[in-house]
Amino acid sequence: xxxxxxxxxxxxxxxxxxxxxxxxxxxxxxxxxxxxxxxxxxxxxxxxxxxxxxxxxxxxxxxxxxxxxxxxxxxxxxxxxxxxxxxxxxxxxxxxxxxxxxxxxxxxxxxxxxxxxxxxxxxxxxxxxxxxxxxxxxxxxxxxxxxxxxxxxxxxxxxxxxxxxxxxxxxxxxxxxxxxxxxxxxxxxxxxxxxxxxxxxxxxxxxxxxxxxxxxxxxxxxxxxxxxxxxxxxxxxxxxxxxxxxxxxxxxxxxxxxxxxxxxxxxxxxxxxxxxxxxxxxxxxxxxxxxxxxxxxxxxxxxxxxxxxxxxxxxxxxxxxxxxxxxxxxxxxxxxxxxxxxxxxxxxxxxxxxxxxxxxxxxxxxxxxxxxxxxxxxxxxxxxxxxxxxxxxxxxxxxxxxxxxxxxxxxxxxxxxxxxxxxxxxxxxxxxxxxxxxxxxxxxxxxxxxxxxxxxxxxxxxxxxxxxxxxxxxxxxxxxxxxxxxxxxxxxxxxxxxxxxxxxxxxxxxxxxxxxxxxxxxxxxxxxxxxxxxxxxxx
Numbered sequence: 001x002x003x004x005x006x007x008x009x010x011x012x013x014x015x016x017x018x019x020x021x022x023x024x025x026x027x028x029x030x031x032x033x034x035x036x037x038x039x040x041x042x043x044x045x046x047x048x049x050x051x052x053x054x055x056x057x058x059x060x061x062x063x064x065x066x067x068x069x070x071x072x073x074x075x076x077x078x079x080x081x082x083x084x085x086x087x088x089x090x091x092x093x094x095x096x097x098x099x100x101x102x103x104x105x106x107x108x109x110x111x112x113x114x115x116x117x118x119x120x121x122x123x124x125x126x127x128x129x130x131x132x133x134x135x136x137x138x139x140x141x142x143x144x145x146x147x148x149x150x151x152x153x154x155x156x157x158x159x160x161x162x163x164x165x166x167x168x169x170x171x172x173x174x175x176x177x178x179x180x181x182x183x184x185x186x187x188x189x190x191x192x193x194x195x196x197x198x199x200x201x202x203x204x205x206x207x208x209x210x211x212x213x214x215x216x217x218x219x220x221x222x223x224x225x226x227x228x229x230x231x232x233x234x235x236x237x238x239x240x241x242x243x244x245x246x247x248x249x250x251x252x253x254x255x256x257x258x259x260x261x262x263x264x265x266x267x268x269x270x271x272x273x274x275x276x277x278x279x280x281x282x283x284x285x286x287x288x289x290x291x292x293x294x295x296x297x298x299x300x301x302x303x304x305x306x307x308x309x310x311x312x313x314x315x316x317x318x319x320x321x322x323x324x325x326x327x328x329x330x331x332x333x334x335x336x337x338x339x340x341x342x343x344x345x346x347x348x349x350x351x352x353x354x355x356x357x358x359x360x361x362x363x364x365x366x367x368x369x370x371x372x373x374x375x376x377x378x379x380x381x382x383x384x385x386x387x388x389x390x391x392x393x394x395x396x397x398x399x400x401x402x403x404x405x406x407x408x409x410x411x412x413x414x415x416x417x418x419x420x421x422x423x424x425x426x427x428x429x430x431x432x433x434x435x436x437x438x439x440x441x442x443x444x445x446x447x448x449x450x451x452x453x454x455x456x457x458x459x460x461x462x463x464x465x466x467x468x469x470x471x472x473x474x475x476x477x478x479x480x481x482x483x484x485x486x487x488x489x490x491x492x493x494x495x496x497x498x499x500x501x502x503x504x505x506x507x508x509x510x511x512x513x514x515x516x517x518x519x520x521x522x523x524x525x526x527x528x529x530x531x532x533x534x535x536x537x538x539x
Contacts, residue, residue: 120198197217445479
């Protein structure tokens with residue numbers, strides 16, 4: 001795998017340039033333009049301009065600036081087409097919403113087009129909610145609660161599901177350390193987090209059976225990038241506290257970049273005494289923890305990258321006893337220790353992108369309590385060691401079609417054919433495959449106004465598919481793959497207005513259970529006898 005990711009056969013990069021302006025046409029300085037697929041970002045200059053080198057392929061840009069609503073733009077780079085200068089308009093807004101989700105589809109997608117109910121926490125909202133416990137942080141999102149033992153131990157609850165029915169990802173890798181009991185939470189230091197994404201409801205198709213209740217994806221800070229400039233090193237320190245339990249949190253960060261290499265070292269300590277209520281002190285509710293991470297990674301102009309991250313999470317968390325024995329000096333406590341090594345990388349190959357995520361995790365959990373003699377002893381000592389490897393192959397712009405010819409009739413099928421962003425060579429190849437067929441089955445039940453979301457799913461719009469059918473000279477066009485949020489009634493209304501291509505070729509929308517019989521220049525279907533309420537299929 002490392003050979004694949006470090007291969008010297010790197011694709012040449014193109015320079016994407018553009019300008020960010022407001023709705024009055026004035027430049028927006030210091031806006032952050034992020035290539036979400038690659039985790040790279042650049043700021044705009046005083047004139048609102050930006051430049052970034054990208055390998056050929058399709059990418060999602062997210063643009064953020066305080067005081068403005070975020071914007072998302074799908075772009076296509078290279079592939080035989082010149083990359084035009086972009087102009088991105090930001091609209092003033094007092095609200096800050098995360099524009100992109102990477103959890104709902106395992107690739108960047110504008111949040112409003114997500115097929116699953118999602119939410120996110122980032123920026124100032126995340127800083128205000130910061131806690132030693134991830135469960136207490138995500139409780140700031142709607143639909144999430146926490147099972148807690150004091151202020152330091154918590155387990156997230158999504159729509160009533162928790163433990164093994166809620167999946168927690170960190171840096172894209174699953175955590176397997178928080179399902180042993182109610183006093184065992186995810187080993188995540190929220191001070192090192194850039195964004196937390198949440199899926200409310202089942203996501204088992206993407207993540208397996210333990211995601212039946214939902215998914216929490218913790219996304220760490222991006223590594224520094226010299227951006228072709230001079231090498232640098234910078235430091236940062238944090239100090240915070242809380243009065244109720246006399247909590248003190250102190251952290252330090254050192255990071256830098258040189259050439260195509262960026263690195264970071266983070267450390268933070270937490271300590272507190274017992275909580276207090278109007279009725280008095282809650283004994284045995286203090287905690288102490290020390291967490292840290294070290295990360296380094298390389299980025300190449302081709303769009304390839306490789307990063308290694310080492311994480312430590314550990315501390316002693318005291319547990320409140322409902323019926324403590326009289327005169328007991330101490331009380332039960334959990335001693336947790338978690339170490340993880342994570343390796344992530346990606347490599348583009350034309351319209352394809354290979355993404356790899358590997359993790360080794362060692363999680364130790366020890367509970368101690370006073371025995372009948374008042375001496376502290378171990379109640380249990382558990383050790384979990386796991387390893388995981390995810391390989392994801394993303395595609396965009398390229399699809400595989402089929403053509404069948406038999407007894408003087410012909411049929412072609414082109415799935416996942418995003419006509420709006422393919423290169424001239426790919427378009428010519430697709431037209432050659434479909435040229436003159438009696439029936440063309442093509443994806444694309446999206447409206448022209450939905451071109452962005454259609455491209456994100458790898459599909460076409462109705463208008464693009466009809467123009468493609470006319471160029472190919474097909475006998476009839478049948479469209480598949482509708483927008484997931486569109487109802488059958490809405491599809492019927494759209495289909496009623498889209499019955500002919502601009503050149504007069506018949507157009508129909510595929511429905512679940514249709515049988516298609518192909519004849520020269522004429523398609524016969526069971527649609528002639530089907531009821532009007534026959535359900536549509538997105539497949």
